[in-house]
Amino acid sequence: MIKLVITIYDIAEKAGVSAMTVSRVINNTGRISEDTRKRVRKVMEELNYIPNSAARSLVSQKTNILSLLIADITNPFYTTLARGAEDAAKKAGYRLLFANSDENYAKEKDYVDMMLSTRVDGVLFAPTGDLSVDNLNRLLQHQIPLVILDREVPGIEADIVLGDSKEGAKTLVEHLVSLGHRRIAMINGSPDVSTARLRYTGYREALVLSGLPMDDELVVHLGFRVFHEDAALDALLTLKDPPTAIFAANNLLAVGIIQSLRERGLQVPEDISVACFDDIGPAEMINPFLTVAAQPAYQFGLLGMQLLIERIEAEAAQPPRKIMLPSDLIIRSSTRELQRKETNDGAEG
Amino acid sequence: MIKLVITIYDIAEKAGVSAMTVSRVINNTGRISEDTRKRVRKVMEELNYIPNSAARSLVSQKTNILSLLIADITNPFYTTLARGAEDAAKKAGYRLLFANSDENYAKEKDYVDMMLSTRVDGVLFAPTGDLSVDNLNRLLQHQIPLVILDREVPGIEADIVLGDSKEGAKTLVEHLVSLGHRRIAMINGSPDVSTARLRYTGYREALVLSGLPMDDELVVHLGFRVFHEDAALDALLTLKDPPTAIFAANNLLAVGIIQSLRERGLQVPEDISVACFDDIGPAEMINPFLTVAAQPAYQFGLLGMQLLIERIEAEAAQPPRKIMLPSDLIIRSSTRELQRKETNDGAEG
DNA sequence: TTAAGCTGTGTTACCGATAACCCAAAAATA
DNA sequence: TATTTTTGGGTTATCGGTAACACAGCTTAA
Structure with missing residues (x-):
């Protein structure tokens, strides 16, 4: 033997x-x-x-393992990001320990424990939201090099790679305004997520700059996961003056919204325009449909990982760095020019 | 301090x-x-x-880490699978070390080294193809519990979870035949991948059972990654009797093919029908388009991981188990009834 | 010729946790 | 009361590497 x-x-x-x-x-x-x-x-x-890596780690106090925590593995934004992160990690000779919080604070906490126990050399962390502050602080207390992705967390000072949520939202809403839309609803993520707040700010700014009134009835705060809140949509659609366009704070929300609209017999973009943040994967290539503010997801992962590795291998301490990546307005067919209402037509159904 | x-x-x-x-x-x-x-x-x-996990591992000879190797992280099939695997691993208290071979044998080998060095407790392995036999044998030599996913590898005896590629292909081609198509092309993955071979077998069987002739000119072997082989498509389209339908061996191939067809001014399904293996992600929910043999990707990951954990925690040795999951024919709008040719029309361009 | 320097290699201790073994004091039994 | 058993815990060695130091033998400069 x-x-x-x-x-x-x-x-x-x-x-x-x-x-x-x-x-x-x-x-x-x-x-x-x-x-x-x-x-x-x-x-x-x-x-x-x-x-034997374990033995080596024990004496060298380095594991050569980095950890990537993403918030939603069903979202193509995060899987594309993961690919960028993996490429950069592999190139630098690190192993990647992979985790998915499912936008769930408790799961995130479990994974942080795991990272600490594994003594990973660094963490690339896409937080679920402001609540993540405790989990992030645990990592920082243990002086684990850390780069945050996508969402800012108040109270945490660390390297961060994020998209320009405010500008992206503004551009998207301005696009809707330029098509003649005046009643533009926003279906947003949870307000304890920085990107949701910033996208809301961008939305407001676009309205203000266009001289349009803000109407709180048009804004709904949900979560960033797949959309199931039919009630919210009902409320919007039964307003006296219902929206002619919807701005969804991310891709999966938009998918759910469009499905719900279809179930109600409403067509996009004929009856209502829909635009959102983040692209939606390879299928978009065959039937280009969603008008989006596309973020460079792969770059998020790649640059984030590079920052992390620099941070780990740096001799001296450096002040936190912040990389903001612009998003790209891609106009496809889910938005279109507002059709003049035939008010004397009386056609309600 | x-x-x-x-x-x-x-x-x-x-x-x-x-x-x-x-x-x-x-x-x-x-x-x-x-x-x-x-x-x-x-x-x-x-x-x-x-x-400290490293210290603990050193003495216990267990790391509590499992590894998942997938072949293509850009493919929604594999990311959905990853999610199933992660859920099952987490439930059982294992950490997951994540790897992506990019359908590349050399990358796969590097990752196997990493797994061995990490002394992972088990591996869930989606092989790139028949070449993976060496990598798999290395794991087996070191008695690392192993479950193979999606693709069989000749010469390797191990637990495996796979889809019924032959039946799935057969069903898909029969569907095309039932729509009146007689000239059905197949764009396949590399012949050193078991699923490519079986899907080809299914394709042949469907033709034979329908009394249609086999024409080797209609079959192209490429890889499973995104399609760029315009030459292959040109060859098909310039045949004396060109195909009226294409069966693509997987989802990303279909996406590439449809794009290429569009660039040539051909519409799907008006000018040519396209069907493929595997679903293509959330976007399909808003504009249902691709007719597919959908495989239960999440189940692949979940069941595979469960098998793996059973194998690890089993007292006695058990013979290799094989789980075959059926695929589901989902008819959408990328395939349609063959239109009677207006032969006296003389329209060639 | 002799001290000093370089080469190539071995010895020892330690990283953090645990298995195996040991043992004193308290409790139970004869 | 003397002996056995149980309880509660300590000691030591070890997992597989590596850092720090030691050192023999040859080379080189004084």
Whole structure:
């Protein structure tokens, strides 16, 4: 029976040297004669040696593992981001421990415990919202290098990569206004998420700059997960002066909204225009439909990971950095020019 | 300055006991008086103690980490699968180390090294193809519990969860035949991937059962990644008797094909029908378009992970198990009844 | 010729936790 | 009361590596 787990001691014995010599060969440290080096290397290959990360971590106090926590793995924004993060981590020789909070604070907390226990070298963290402050502070207390993604968390000072939510929202709403829409509803994420607040601010600014009145009845705050709140939509649609366009704070909300509208017999964009933040994945390539403020999701992950690795490998402390990525207005067919109402037509159904 | 990393020795000292007693409290082993237990617990909370996984792994020879390797993180099939795997892993108290081979054998190999070095307790492995046999054998040599996903690899005996590729393909092609199509092309993945072979077999069977001739000119073998092979499509479209329908072996191929067709001024389904394996994500919910054989991706991940955990925690050795999940024919609007040709029309361009 | 320096390698201790073994004091039994 | 058993806990060695130090033998400069 072949020995299953080979250690440096097995190598050392077979090569007739000490374990320390083997360690030196592996790490290219110290002085080793070319002769010994070759002999050790050969034995290592013969025995198919693989170093034990746990043992190495224990003494080096480094795990070579980074962690990526995203808020919603069903959202193409986050999976694309994950891809960017993975590429950058792999390039720098780190392993990636992957976690998905499902926009759920408790799950997020569990994962933070896991990260601390694993002693990961750094964390790329897309917070669920302002509540994440405790979880983030735990990481900071333990001096774990940290880069935050997508959402700012009040009270936390750390490197961060985020999108320009306010400008993106403003551009999107201005686009709707330019199409003639005057009654523009917003269906927003939870107000304890920074992006939801900023997108709301952008929405307001666009209205103000266009000389349109703010109507609180047109604004609904939900969550960022898939939309199920039919009641909210009912409330909007039964207003005396219902909206002719809806701005959804993210992609999955928009998908749910459009489905709900269809169930009510309303067509997009014929009856109502819909625009949202974030693109929605490969399907959009075959039937370009949603008008969106597309964020560079891959860049979020890539740049975030690069910042993190720099932070980990930096000699001296640096002040927190902030990268803000613009979003890109992509006009497709879910929005269109407001049709003049035929008021004398009396057609209600 | 607060001590950053707290060990059981710090707890022991402050609680006036030995490290072993602290270890016993943490693991609920041995005999500890209620009094000491409480005291130790209190100190642990005060100092915000978090066990060191590496140290624990070193002695227990278990890491509590499982690894998930998928073949293409841009494909919604795999991300949905990942979600199922993550849910099952979390439920059982395991951490998940995440890897993406990008359908690339060399990347896959790197990740296998990483898994071995990490001494993961088990691996959920979606192979890139038949070449993966070496990588899989490395894991097996080291007796790492293993469950394979989605693609069979000749020469490897292990638990496996896969879809019924042959039946799915057959159903899809039969659907095209039932719409009157007689010239049905197949754009397939690489022939060294089991699903590509089986989908081809299903395609053939459907043709044979329908009494249609096989025409090798109608079959193209590419890869499973996003489609860029315009030349292949050109060849199909310039045949004397070109296809009126295309069966794509997976979702991303279909997306690429449809884009390419559009660039050539061909409309789907008006000019040509397209059907494929695997659904394409949330966008499909707003504009249902692609006719697909949808596989239960989430179940792939969930069941695979459950098998893996059973395998890890099983007392005795069990023979390899195989779970085959059926796919679901979803007829949408990318396929439609073949229109009678106006042969006397002479319209060639 | 001799002290000093370099080369190549071994020894020892330690990272943080736990298994295996040991043992004093208290409780139970003879 | 003497002996056995139980309770509650401590000691030591070990997991697989690596840092720090030691040191023999050869080279080189004084």
